[in-house]
Amino acid sequence: MPNETIHEEIESWLAADVHDQLSNDERAAFQSHLAGCPACRALQEEEKKMNELLERTLAKEAADPAFEERMLSRFRDKVPASSGGLGSFFAGLTRLRAAQITAVAALLLTLVQVGKIVTGESGNYPRQQKTFASSFRPQAAQAADEERTIVTGSNIPTAEEAPANPAPAFRRELNSKSNEPRPDTSAMSANAIDELKKDLDDKSKVAGMPLKAPQESDRPTDAGALGGTKPATVPAAPPVTPADNRKLIRNAQLDLQVTNYDAALQRLTALAAEEHGFIATQNSAKLPNGKLQGTIVIKVLPENLDRFLQKARGLGELKNQTLGTDDVTKAYFDTDARLRNAKRMEERLLDMLKQNTGKVSDLLQVEKELARVREQIEQMQGELKYYDALVQYATVTVTLAEKDLNEPAAFLLKETANLSLFSADVEKTFGEVKSALQNAKTQIVQSTLDRDNSGQATARMTLLIAPEESDAVIARIKSMGRVQNYNLQTERIAQNGSGMSDTAKVERDKVQLNLVISRTGEEQAVQQTSLRIVTSAVTDKVAQLKTALSQAGGELRSSTFSRNPDGQEVANITLRVPMKNYAGLIESFDKLGEVKDLSVQRNDQPSTTANPETAPADVNLQIYSPGKIVSDESGIVSTIRRTLGQGVAALAWSVRMIGVALAFLAPWGLALGLVSWLVVRFAKRRG
Amino acid sequence: MDSSEHDLYRAAIHGDREAFEMIIRTQSRALFAVAYGILQNREEAEDVVQDTLVKAWKTRWRVRDPEKFPAWLSTIARHRARDLARRHRSVPFPLESEEPIDPANEEAATLLREKEMGDEVRNALATLPELHRAALTLRYFETMDYATIERTLGLTNGALRGILGRAMETMRKRLRPTLATLE
Numbered sequence: 115m116p117n118e119t120i121h122e123e124i125e126s127w128l129a130a131d132v133h134d135q136l137s138n139d140e141r142a143a144f145q146s147h148l149a150g151c152p153a154c155r156a157l158q159e160e161e162k163k164m165n166e167l168l169e170r171t172l173a174k175e176a177a178d179p180a181f182e183e184r185m186l187s188r189f190r191d192k193v194p195a196s197s198g199g200l201g202s203f204f205a206g207l208t209r210l211r212a213a214q215i216t217a218v219a220a221l222l223l224t225l226v227q228v229g230k231i232v233t234g235e236s237g238n239y240p241r242q243q244k245t246f247a248s249s250f251r252p253q254a255a256q257a258a259d260e261e262r263t264i265v266t267g268s269n270i271p272t273a274e275e276a277p278a279n280p281a282p283a284f285r286r287e288l289n290s291k292s293n294e295p296r297p298d299t300s301a302m303s304a305n306a307i308d309e310l311k312k313d314l315d316d317k318s319k320v321a322g323m324p325l326k327a328p329q330e331s332d333r334p335t336d337a338g339a340l341g342g343t344k345p346a347t348v349p350a351a352p353p354v355t356p357a358d359n360r361k362l363i364r365n366a367q368l369d370l371q372v373t374n375y376d377a378a379l380q381r382l383t384a385l386a387a388e389e390h391g392f393i394a395t396q397n398s399a400k401l402p403n404g405k406l407q408g409t410i411v412i413k414v415l416p417e418n419l420d421r422f423l424q425k426a427r428g429l430g431e432l433k434n435q436t437l438g439t440d441d442v443t444k445a446y447f448d449t450d451a452r453l454r455n456a457k458r459m460e461e462r463l464l465d466m467l468k469q470n471t472g473k474v475s476d477l478l479q480v481e482k483e484l485a486r487v488r489e490q491i492e493q494m495q496g497e498l499k500y501y502d503a504l505v506q507y508a509t510v511t512v513t514l515a516e517k518d519l520n521e522p523a524a525f526l527l528k529e530t531a532n533l534s535l536f537s538a539d540v541e542k543t544f545g546e547v548k549s550a551l552q553n554a555k556t557q558i559v560q561s562t563l564d565r566d567n568s569g570q571a572t573a574r575m576t577l578l579i580a581p582e583e584s585d586a587v588i589a590r591i592k593s594m595g596r597v598q599n600y601n602l603q604t605e606r607i608a609q610n611g612s613g614m615s616d617t618a619k620v621e622r623d624k625v626q627l628n629l630v631i632s633r634t635g636e637e638q639a640v641q642q643t644s645l646r647i648v649t650s651a652v653t654d655k656v657a658q659l660k661t662a663l664s665q666a667g668g669e670l671r672s673s674t675f676s677r678n679p680d681g682q683e684v685a686n687i688t689l690r691v692p693m694k695n696y697a698g699l700i701e702s703f704d705k706l707g708e709v710k711d712l713s714v715q716r717n718d719q720p721s722t723t724a725n726p727e728t729a730p731a732d733v734n735l736q737i738y739s740p741g742k743i744v745s746d747e748s749g750i751v752s753t754i755r756r757t758l759g760q761g762v763a764a765l766a767w768s769v770r771m772i773g774v775a776l777a778f779l780a781p782w783g784l785a786l787g788l789v790s791w792l793v794v795r796f797a798k799r800r801g
Numbered sequence: 802m803d804s805s806e807h808d809l810y811r812a813a814i815h816g817d818r819e820a821f822e823m824i825i826r827t828q829s830r831a832l833f834a835v836a837y838g839i840l841q842n843r844e845e846a847e848d849v850v851q852d853t854l855v856k857a858w859k860t861r862w863r864v865r866d867p868e869k870f871p872a873w874l875s876t877i878a879r880h881r882a883r884d885l886a887r888r889h890r891s892v893p894f895p896l897e898s899e900e901p902i903d904p905a906n907e908e909a910a911t912l913l914r915e916k917e918m919g920d921e922v923r924n925a926l927a928t929l930p931e932l933h934r935a936a937l938t939l940r941y942f943e944t945m946d947y948a949t950i951e952r953t954l955g956l957t958n959g960a961l962r963g964i965l966g967r968a969m970e971t972m973r974k975r976l977r978p979t980l981a982t983l984e
Contacts (some may be wrong), residue, residue, distance in 0.1 A: 123963075125966035126967065128969065129966045129968075130947070130962050133940060161973065167918065167980065168972070169941060170918065172937070172941040173942065174919075175919075176830070178832065184847075185850060186825050189822070444825060
């Protein structure tokens with residue numbers, strides 16, 4: 115928990131601290147914050163005083179010991195067992211069921227339930243009532259006679275009931291005296307109250323105890339009173355110190371590193387005997403590297419625990435230590451109180467059996483109840499015994515481990531080699547490698563031979579070679595082709611442990627060789643040249659170049675040819691030649707045409723194992739013709755031809771247009787002509 | 802909550818009267834503390850607890866989850882107490898002093914001082930929010946651990962620390978003069 119968080123939330127930490135609700139870790143963090151923060155320390159002082167004041171004033175307002183019984187009897191008066199119970203029980207049942215099942219099913223089931231309840235409950239109620247009457251009423255009557263009324267009255271023990279803590283109890287007596295006496299509290303006889311008060315007075319004077327004991331002493335004393343060791347009416351007994359009555363389970367854990375396990379175990383046994391303890395369990399295991407490791411559980415008397423731990427730490431190097439205390443005081447005395455109640459109940463039930471007055475069914479009920487109570491008693495007794503056993507001895511768990519526990523037992527050297535071979539004839543080399551390996555202590559794990567669409571073959575093999583022969587075998591394979599790449603990885607694997615060890619054996623595992631034989635040199639060119647050649651006849655020159663290339667032992671890797679609309683021809687060629695023929699080839703380019711833009715880039719790689727003679731050189735080459743200045747389409751002849759063609763086309767267009775116009779006008783002309791002819795004819799006939 | 806407690810609550814919800822009476826024995830002190838926190842009056846708080854128990858018995862079927870039974874009880878008690886406080890808290894609770902105390906009597910003087918401090922504490926308590934009061938009284942009446950208080954008040958895990966922290970802070974601030982007189 116970071117310090118700032120504590121500081122910001124200091125109030126809740128303070129409260130939890132005074133109320134003893136911090137866990138061990140939290141308390142440590144809180145204390146360390148207080149150590150460095152005077153402001154919070156001041157607040158803590160105030161908080162403690164506040165706590166004390168509240169305990170002095172508020173705590174005595176708590177319900178009096180007879181409170182529960184009073185509540186119970188009033189409840190019984192107000193809600194008689196026979197009435198209301200059945201109705202609301204039925205209502206409750208139907209409600210619960212109705213929520214869970216479908217409507218029809220609910221109806222049916224409820225009817226069944228009603229039937230069950232009516233038949234079952236009607237027989238039960240009177241009997242139940244009788245049980246209450248006989249089991250609880252005598253308790254009240256009995257209690258009135260006893261001096262221990264205050265303790266008997268309550269089931270839940272609280273600080274309030276501790277008569278050893280005189281002030282609140284005394285005040286309470288005054289209070290209850292100042293109020294008019296309740297009829298319900300008749301369980302407390304006036305006698306008992308007076309006696310108690312007298313005792314308390316005596317005690318506060320005689321023992322000279324402060325009005326309010328410190329907080330810590332509350333619980334134990336209260337517990338003591340409840341535990342039955344000190345009856346409530348004997349407060350004159352010496353005050354109980356916290357250590358006496360607390361039920362603390364102490365346990366510790368030690369992690370030790372020792373040089374010798376057996377010696378340490380012997381000494382540990384001796385130490386345990388010195389402190390009146392004993393070894394409860396012991397187990398050890400031997401690891402592959404010969405080291406011993408074990409866990410020992412030791413029981414010592416709680417008061418000797420610290421001394422024992424101090425001594426045990428001397429056995430070796432302390433790696434880890436935890437010390438814990440489990441306070442079971444409350445649980446213990448709760449159980450104890452319940453146990454005594456149960457026993458009292460048992461006695462009463464036995465009395466009822468002895469009186470033997472009721473009906474057989476009542477007796478059976480009592481028997482049943484008795485069996486239940488006895489089972490509870492046994493269970494609680496077992497619980498107490500268990501606590502006792504845990505409290506009696508502190509448990510120390512010691513883990514002993516010899517030094518260098520994780521030292522490896524052995525190392526394994528694992529070598530992996532990757533080899534790429536260049537071979538002009540992959541199949542042949544592949545066969546050679548296979549036959550070469552037949553005699554050697556070698557295992558071919560995997561081998562494949564692939565051929566792609568362009569006829570390129572690639573062989574892949576994975577081999578396991580016996581370590582003593584690996585160097586010879588790898589050297590032989592290397593000689594079968596041109597080595598393009600070779601690397602060897604060595605891995606050192608620790609077995610059953612980690613770290614360094616001087617004594618561990620080193621073993622060589624089989625060497626794994628991943629071999630690739632291929633024709634396409636993945637090899638990078640040593641030299642890259644790019645140039646342009648201008649020539650008028652591109653196609654011819656390309657053919658010449660190809661011949662020169664094959665003479666030089668080179669390889670054409672790619673070639674493209676294109677012609678532009680303006681008649682320019684471009685060929686892009688990539689080729690690869692061995693370095694020894696490079697110079698000759700470049701010279702031959704001069705014959706092809708004018709060489710332009712020559713650039714050379716050389717990558718010298720010291721790591722390449724390639725022979726400088728055979729190492730490849732790449733050439734990117736562009737052969738092109740100069741484009742025509744005037745293209746075919748823009749020449750004179752073509753221009754005239756085009757112009758004439760356009761003129762003819764225009765003429766033809768106008769003729770077509772005239773035709774169209776005639777086609778439009780003709781019908782009108784015909785119509786007009788016809789009309790005028792008719793007019794003329796009519797006029798002639800008249801005339 | 803352990804399984805026996807769980808079974809007890811479930812039995813009570815299903816109408817087992819004996820189980821309910823057992824719950825009265827175990828829970829009524831806590832209910833008293835809750836009611837007192839709100840009312841600061843023992844008689845009234847006791848009546849509230851009584852009413853609460855009767856009401857709880859009659860409406861117990863409303864609780865679906867037995868885990869929440871204690872929280873449900875304390876909610877009823879809080880509502881009842883609040884109603885009662887609202888009804889007649891307009892009349893301030895008189896601080897009656899019964900018999901005159903002889904200052905010469907040392908024991909009586911101490912008692913007087915105790916009584917005054919008790920009144921101051923109660924007055925300071927009355928100014929706190931209701932939930933804070935209930936948390937304080939549960940803690941100081943019954944010395945309950947935080948987990949139990951949270952269960953009783955139906956708080957979620959860890960909320961109580963903050964509540965009690967603030968409650969204690971407010972109380973400290975109000976009672977600072979009184980605290981200063983304590984050695």
